[in-house]
Each structure stands twice: as C-alpha cells, then as structure tokens.
Amino acid sequence: MEKLIELDKKHFIHPTSSIQQQQENGAKIIVDKGEGIYITDVNGNVYIDAMSSLWNVNVGHGREELAEAAAEQMKKLAFSSTFSTFSHKPAIKLAEKIASIAPEGLNAVFFTSGGSESNDTAIKLVRHYWRIQDKPERRKIIALRRGYHGVAAASTSATGIPEFWNMAGNMMTDFHHANTPYENGTDKAIASLRQVIEAEGAETIAAFIAEPVQGAGGVLIPPVNYFKEVRKVCDEYGILLIADEVITGFGRTGTMFGVENWGVRPDLLSFAKGVSSGYVPLGGVIVSDEIYNILKEKSKGTLFHGYTYSGHPTAAAVALKNIEIIEREGLVDNARKMGDELLKGFGRIKEELxxxxxxxxxxxxxxxELVEDPKTNKRFSPDLQVSAKVIEALHNRGVICRAVTYEGTDIICFAPPLIMNLSQVDSLIERVYGAIKEIREELTIVLNK
Structure with missing residues (x-):
C-alpha cells in the first residue's frame, strides 16, 4: 500500500484533483475491485459507490457480460479506423440501436471517445451546419451558468463554472451564458436567454446548449416547463438546441434520455458515460434528420473532424451489450422507482435535521443542500467547510459521493448505479443521515444551536 501511494505521488497527475493535497496525503482511495453498487479498496474496505464513479457506471461494477463482449470483439477485430468511409459491423449496429432509442427524429450518430469530445463535436457540427448554408456569422454558442460540458477547448468555453476557465485562461471566443432556471425560475431564466440572444443578435447565434439536469453544478433540476419554453425561443429565433445528455442519458433520470422528462426534442443530443457504463471510453452526438439532410446535401469534400477512436469496434460492442442489459433488466424503470425512494429518504432526513x-x-x-437556516436558506460560511466534512463522514461510513461548493453552496450529490434495490437505498439513507447528524452535532457550539 505505502509503495503504491509513493508511486502515485511520483508518477500520476490526477485529473480534477489537488496536486498539493495528493503530495501531502497521498491517494484518497486506491480502488481494487467493484461489484454491483460497491467498490473495494486495496485494504479491503467496502464502499457504496453513490456516484457511479463519475455519474457513469449505470449497470454497476463487475459485469462479466461486458468483459466477455470486449474480449470476443477484440479477438475478431480489436480496432479499425472509420476514417475515409471505412466501417465495421459494431459501429453500424450501435448507431442503429442508438437511433432506435433516441428521441424521434434523431437518427444519425457521430461517435467520439467521451463527453468533452461529444460536446466539442456538437459545437463544431452546428457551426459547420450554418457555414455550409452561407451563414458563417452564426457561430456563437449560448450556455447556462453553472452548466458543465467538459474540458476540451469548446466544451470548457461552454461550461458555466469559472474555475474551469481560470485554469488555463479562456479557451475560445463567442460563448455566452444565460441564467440557470434552478436559481431564477422559468420566466426569469427565459428572459435572461432572450436578453443574451437580442444583445448578441439572433443572426449570430448558432445554438443553445444545456444539460437536462445540471450535474456538476449541483444536480439542478429545471422547472417542469423550462425546456418547452427554451424550445419555443430557439424555434422563434432559428437557433439550434443541443441537449447535453452526457450524465442524464441511458436511464439515469428514469427515462432513456433526460429531455424525455419534459417532452422536448433537441436538434442535437450529445452522450457518453452511461452508453458503455464506463467500461470503455465512448461518446457521441445524435443529430436530427433535418440537420443530417443538410449535411448530406451541402457538405463538399471531406468533413475535417474525427477522433482516432470514433466508432471504436470494441467500445461499440461493449456499448451494444450495455444497452441490452439496461433494456433487459428494466433499469430505466428501476431508476425511476428507486429515485422516488431516494427522494423520500432525503425528505425524512430533512424532517429530522x-x-x-x-x-x-x-x-x-x-x-x-446543507444550509445554516432552512427557513431563510442562509448558507454556511465557507470557512466551516460543511460539505467537505459531510463527505468525510460519509467516507468513514463506507459511502463515496461528491460535494459541490459553487458560489458558497454546500451540496451533496448522488448518482448511484441504476441496479440499486430498495434495501440498498435504505442503507444509503441511513448512512447519509448518520453522517449529516454527526456534522450537525459538531456545529452545535459554532452555531449556538
């Protein structure tokens, strides 16, 4: 264990992590194996993976079927490029399958290696779409504050969390941000969107991109009518709508895709994570028939965009098996039912603490959300580090989840595997209650409660 920690410090630069903390304390956990909703570290400690690792292990850990699908495909054809119109059966079959489960009218798929690439691709495609129609001025992208779309150049620029811009400076121009509906309500959020459109000029806007639920921003669920109003505004101004389903796709929200909760059809839909449950890197963009027809009609020469692993045959084979498991085991329906139970459990904790x-x-x-005063929604002082303390208390109780402290909030986020059952939900709720209760008691003297 100690040798692994020292090797980790010496050689492994961790993504989205504190380098200083890593060097001082070593790796938080060195994971050894996973089974179902649980992971086990090299010391034998077992944890509920209440985040599905990074919102993505939808079918749970340790699925031998997925390993077998990968091995079978690798033995036959591990990799083959899809550049220059080369193709192969796994990518063709996966594109067909995704089209069959996507919102109606979205039938053509461009494959990537992950979510950041998917959103970069969506942005490049919409700009290309307008350019080949002799409207190159339509290149601006509107996104939402607190939205997260990835860490590639365009996806970082679309992300509405400033810390991601500060790391290396602004990556690209022509990105603008409107207010999130979670904080402002539908009317004010739509007014903010209109304000950005009119300030920039509708004739210069290529697309509006948003997550059906803002994940890294703190699991921000929009009002029920928000996306219908967004669709109306986009149609009014002739702006394309991109749904970033990297987190919400493939059953996470109790529907196959998140936008289905609000009955809205986007023009493009980006995906990753749950398409393969994280067993292999894979993502993509589904485009509407209208967009694909324009691309076929007006594109001249080579489409100069693509990744080495676009349509990777092994990844495609694993994704096909993963979607088969999701459908066969009714995991979309299970996510909805267990989500209802999870919310009930949260409500019980709220009543007690x-x-x-x-x-x-x-x-x-x-x-x-953790607040000093629920009646006024007064937030804790950041100096108290309340959410970090709760995360640590959960860790000590065998639960891994994630905190969001955007603009002084203390939010504990949850996204467990879609295979979760009722007894596991109850176990998670019991541990969450114990962790928050522990920190509540520590705060008694500080807050004079």
Whole structure:
C-alpha cells in the first residue's frame, strides 16, 4: 500500500484533483475491485459507490457480460479506423440501436471517445451546419451558468463554472451564458436567454446548449416547463438546441434520455458515460434528420473532424451489450422507482435535521443542500467547510459521493448505479443521515444551536 501511494505521488497527475493535497496525503482511495453498487479498496474496505464513479457506471461494477463482449470483439477485430468511409459491423449496429432509442427524429450518430469530445463535436457540427448554408456569422454558442460540458477547448468555453476557465485562461471566443432556471425560475431564466440572444443578435447565434439536469453544478433540476419554453425561443429565433445528455442519458433520470422528462426534442443530443457504463471510453452526438439532410446535401469534400477512436469496434460492442442489459433488466424503470425512494429518504432526513435545505431527485440523480437556516436558506460560511466534512463522514461510513461548493453552496450529490434495490437505498439513507447528524452535532457550539 505505502509503495503504491509513493508511486502515485511520483508518477500520476490526477485529473480534477489537488496536486498539493495528493503530495501531502497521498491517494484518497486506491480502488481494487467493484461489484454491483460497491467498490473495494486495496485494504479491503467496502464502499457504496453513490456516484457511479463519475455519474457513469449505470449497470454497476463487475459485469462479466461486458468483459466477455470486449474480449470476443477484440479477438475478431480489436480496432479499425472509420476514417475515409471505412466501417465495421459494431459501429453500424450501435448507431442503429442508438437511433432506435433516441428521441424521434434523431437518427444519425457521430461517435467520439467521451463527453468533452461529444460536446466539442456538437459545437463544431452546428457551426459547420450554418457555414455550409452561407451563414458563417452564426457561430456563437449560448450556455447556462453553472452548466458543465467538459474540458476540451469548446466544451470548457461552454461550461458555466469559472474555475474551469481560470485554469488555463479562456479557451475560445463567442460563448455566452444565460441564467440557470434552478436559481431564477422559468420566466426569469427565459428572459435572461432572450436578453443574451437580442444583445448578441439572433443572426449570430448558432445554438443553445444545456444539460437536462445540471450535474456538476449541483444536480439542478429545471422547472417542469423550462425546456418547452427554451424550445419555443430557439424555434422563434432559428437557433439550434443541443441537449447535453452526457450524465442524464441511458436511464439515469428514469427515462432513456433526460429531455424525455419534459417532452422536448433537441436538434442535437450529445452522450457518453452511461452508453458503455464506463467500461470503455465512448461518446457521441445524435443529430436530427433535418440537420443530417443538410449535411448530406451541402457538405463538399471531406468533413475535417474525427477522433482516432470514433466508432471504436470494441467500445461499440461493449456499448451494444450495455444497452441490452439496461433494456433487459428494466433499469430505466428501476431508476425511476428507486429515485422516488431516494427522494423520500432525503425528505425524512430533512424532517429530522435542521441544516437541510432543498432536497431533490429525478431518477437516480439527486442532491441534498446543507444550509445554516432552512427557513431563510442562509448558507454556511465557507470557512466551516460543511460539505467537505459531510463527505468525510460519509467516507468513514463506507459511502463515496461528491460535494459541490459553487458560489458558497454546500451540496451533496448522488448518482448511484441504476441496479440499486430498495434495501440498498435504505442503507444509503441511513448512512447519509448518520453522517449529516454527526456534522450537525459538531456545529452545535459554532452555531449556538
């Protein structure tokens, strides 16, 4: 164990991590294996993976069927390029399958290696779409504050969390951000969107991109009518709508895709994560028939965009088997049912403890906000590091989840595997209650409660 920690410090630069903390304390956990909703570290400690690792292990850990699908495909054809119109059966069959389960009218798929690439691709495709129609001025992208779309150049620029811009400076121009509906309500959020459109000029806007539920922003679930109003605004101004389903796709919200909760059809839909449940890197963009027809009609010469692993045959074979498992085991329906139970559990915790503000869930995607005063929604001082303390208390109880502290919030996020059953939900709720209760008691003297 000690040797692994030292090797980790010496050689492994961790993504989205504190280099200083890594060097001082070593790796938080060195994971050894996973089974179902649980992971086990090299010391034998077992944890509920209440985040599906990174919102993505939808079918749970340790699925031998997926390993077998990968091995079978590798033995036959591990890799083959799809450049220059080369193709192969796994990519063709996966594109067909995804089209069959996507919202109606979205039938053509461009494959990538992950979510950041998917959103970069969507942005490049919409700009190309307008350019080949002699409207190159339509290149601006509107996104939402607190939205997260990835860490590639365009996806970082679309992300509405400033810390991601500060790391290396602004990556690209022509990106603008409107207010999130979670904080402002539908009317104010739509007014903010219109304000950005009119300030920039509708004739210069290529697309609006948004997550059906803002994940890294704190699991922000929009009002029920928000996306219908967004669709109306986009149609009014002739702006394309991109749904970033990297987190919400493939059953996470209790529907196959998140936008289905609000009955809205986007023009493009980006995906990753749950398409393969993280067993292999894979993502993509599904485009509407209207967009694909324009691309076929007006594109001249080579489409100069693509990744080495676009349509990777092994990844495609694993994804096909993964989707088969999701459908065969009814995991979309299970996510909805267990999500309802998760939300009930959050509600019980809120009734018992007086530092709980909003609780929310849609499918197996949920959050608990910690506040000093639930009546006024007064936030804790950042100096108290309340959410970090709760995360540590959960860790000590064998639960891995994630905190969001955007602009002083203390939000604990949850996205467990879609295979979760009722007894496991109850176990998670019991541990969450114990962790928050522990920190509540520590705060008694500080807050004079």
């Amino acid at each position: 007086d530092i709980i503000g909003d609780v929310r869930a849609i499918g197996l995607l949920g959050a608990i």
